[in-house]
Amino acid sequence: MSTIARLYEALGSDAVLTAPEDLSVYAYDAYSQERLPLAVVLPRDARDVADVVRIAYECGEPIVPRGAGTGLCGGAVPVEGGIVISFARMNRVLALDARNRRARVQPGVINLELSKAAAPFGLFFGPDPSSQKISTLGGNTGTNAGGPHALSYGSMTNHVLGVEYVRTDGSLSYAALDGAGYDLTGVLVGSEGTLGVITAIDVRLLRLPRSTRVCVAAFGDVEAASAAVSAIVGAGLLPTALEIMDKLIVSAVEAHYHAGYPTDAGAVLLVEIAGYPDDAESGERTIAQIARECGALSWRAAAGAAEREALWASRKGAAGSLGRIAPNYYIQDATVPRTRLPQALQRVDEIARAHKLPVGNVFHAGDGNLHPLLIFDRRERAQVDAVASAGKAILEACIALGGTISGEHGIGYEKRETLPLVFSPDDLAAMARLRDVFDPKRLFNPEKIFPSGAVCGEVRNPAQTQSQRQTLAAGGAWL
Numbered sequence: 295m296s297t298i299a300r301l302y303e304a305l306g307s308d309a310v311l312t313a314p315e316d317l318s319v320y321a322y323d324a325y326s327q328e329r330l331p332l333a334v335v336l337p338r339d340a341r342d343v344a345d346v347v348r349i350a351y352e353c354g355e356p357i358v359p360r361g362a363g364t365g366l367c368g369g370a371v372p373v374e375g376g377i378v379i380s381f382a383r384m385n386r387v388l389a390l391d392a393r394n395r396r397a398r399v400q401p402g403v404i405n406l407e408l409s410k411a412a413a414p415f416g417l418f419f420g421p422d423p424s425s426q427k428i429s430t431l432g433g434n435t436g437t438n439a440g441g442p443h444a445l446s447y448g449s450m451t452n453h454v455l456g457v458e459y460v461r462t463d464g465s466l467s468y469a470a471l472d473g474a475g476y477d478l479t480g481v482l483v484g485s486e487g488t489l490g491v492i493t494a495i496d497v498r499l500l501r502l503p504r505s506t507r508v509c510v511a512a513f514g515d516v517e518a519a520s521a522a523v524s525a526i527v528g529a530g531l532l533p534t535a536l537e538i539m540d541k542l543i544v545s546a547v548e549a550h551y552h553a554g555y556p557t558d559a560g561a562v563l564l565v566e567i568a569g570y571p572d573d574a575e576s577g578e579r580t581i582a583q584i585a586r587e588c589g590a591l592s593w594r595a596a597a598g599a600a601e602r603e604a605l606w607a608s609r610k611g612a613a614g615s616l617g618r619i620a621p622n623y624y625i626q627d628a629t630v631p632r633t634r635l636p637q638a639l640q641r642v643d644e645i646a647r648a649h650k651l652p653v654g655n656v657f658h659a660g661d662g663n664l665h666p667l668l669i670f671d672r673r674e675r676a677q678v679d680a681v682a683s684a685g686k687a688i689l690e691a692c693i694a695l696g697g698t699i700s701g702e703h704g705i706g707y708e709k710r711e712t713l714p715l716v717f718s719p720d721d722l723a724a725m726a727r728l729r730d731v732f733d734p735k736r737l738f739n740p741e742k743i744f745p746s747g748a749v750c751g752e753v754r755n756p757a758q759t760q761s762q763r764q765t766l767a768a769g770g771a772w773l
């Protein structure tokens with residue numbers, strides 16, 4: 295029986311898509327790569343997922359888990375074809391234990407929906423990627439997503455208490471943070487679908503703060519705004535968010551949202567301070583003072599909840615607002631130590647100029663997590679090449695400043711060839727061996743995270759013979 299016939303038999307025809315027009319919707323994510331899968335399945339529960347994995351593994355078909363497809367590195371693209379598992383139907387909050395501040399969710403639950411479900415209990419979910427209105431908790435777990443509040447609350451790995459996942463033989467396993475032994479939860483968070491297919495996630499919930507203040511400081515340029523961020527954190531203060539947008543981004547955002555950001559400033563710093571009312575108020579006074587000492591041209595606090603929400607909505611919608619001024623943009627994700635932000639931004643500017651590309655910066659400044667947005671037109675081949683070259687140069691510049699190649703978006707397909715810039719062959723080989731323990735046939739989301747072909751020749755098991763290496767490299771298989 296064919297793979298597709300077996301899938302129909304196991305899940306029923308309404309849960310298996312094979313028509314080209316249906317498959318095309320699942321061929322891409324928010325990165326530029328595309329490839330049609332053999333089939334897309336829409337499981338209703340963990341048992342369905344287990345059946346799909348067992349069938350796919352027995353038939354030798356790649357298995358690509360997919361949340362909302364907002365990943366920016368091609369992580370959900372079926373680059374080797376195979377079976378895409380969409381979690382669109384597994385979108386329920388299974389349990390919400392307000393007393394113990396935890397919830398169990400299916401992977402297809404949209405990030406923001408969990409906070410909405412928790413709000414009546416005075417709780418919320420901490421990680422808030424800017425894509426939170428659409429991205430799923432399965433995808434967030436797969437990528438170890440962060441967001442503007444990662445500065446104070448941390449990223450997914452700090453909030454996932456346990457995961458239920460399907461192994462290659464179709465069996466269900468559970469890894470819990472508070473279990474004894476190895477921290478397999480930590481291994482699975484951020485594994486981008488390469489170690490197992492997650493079918494349920496236990497997460498921590500946080501208490502909603504009593505008081506929240508959202509303020510905007512205007513600066514002459516991004517370097518001055520970044521220096522203020524270093525000074526604020528260096529003074530021992532920990533606002534819940536410290537975000538920067540430069541002039542180009544503010545103009546795009548204001549044209550769309552009209553939230554009241556100053557469009558004449560070279561850069562704006564968005565500061566959120568949360569806690570008990572007195573603490574938030576005195577925190578704001580101290581932070582405003584530091585900002586002024588670092589050259590802030592103005593400081594304004596949002597008057598109430600509506601204004602706070604408008605400022606956040608514009609910040610989180612910044613990338614989308616660029617549609618007003620650019621046919622295409624490429625968003626880079628890299629980190630540097632916070633104190634090196636001014637130098638990193640200068641280098642980004644130099645690189646963009648050298649490649650004749652306009653660049654906007656909107657980023658999680660408190661975490662030293664840069665997101666330069668390179669503006670281009672994908673119909674122009676030279677511009678596409680310039681973006682690829684500038685993107686790599688930015689990564690190299692960040693590494694030279696003591697940073698790394700991803701702050702939160704993951705590695706996926708896009709950045710796998712840059713992994714050797716930050717890991718030694720021995721480190722890569724150790725990671726590859728770990729993957730092989732979970733997935734000896736390498737069918738879980740193949741061609742992701744790890745470098746391909748020749749590069750991997752350097753990483754492979756030293757015990758392999760030269761002829762084995764050549765065969766593998768020639769076949770395009772890695773390791």
Ligand SMILES: Cc1cc2nc3c(=O)[nH]c(=O)nc-3n(C[C@H](O)[C@H](O)[C@H](O)COP(=O)(O)OP(=O)(O)OC[C@H]3O[C@@H](n4cnc5c(N)ncnc54)[C@H](O)[C@@H]3O)c2cc1C
Nearest residue numbers: 361362363364365369423424430432433434436440487492
């Ligand atoms: C406008 C915009 C803003 C963004 N802002 C942020 C931000 O602030 N912070 C941030 O971190 N990211 C951000 N992102 C990137 C993206 O939203 C995140 O990477 C998000 O976590 C992806 O979620 P998703 O549901 O779309 O997952 P997908 O893109 O569908 O998948 C992402 C990865 O997770 C794997 N995966 C999905 N579900 C499962 C599962 N059940 N089991 C195992 N693996 C699984 C996939 O195979 C893939 O490797 C942004 C993206 C956009 C377009």
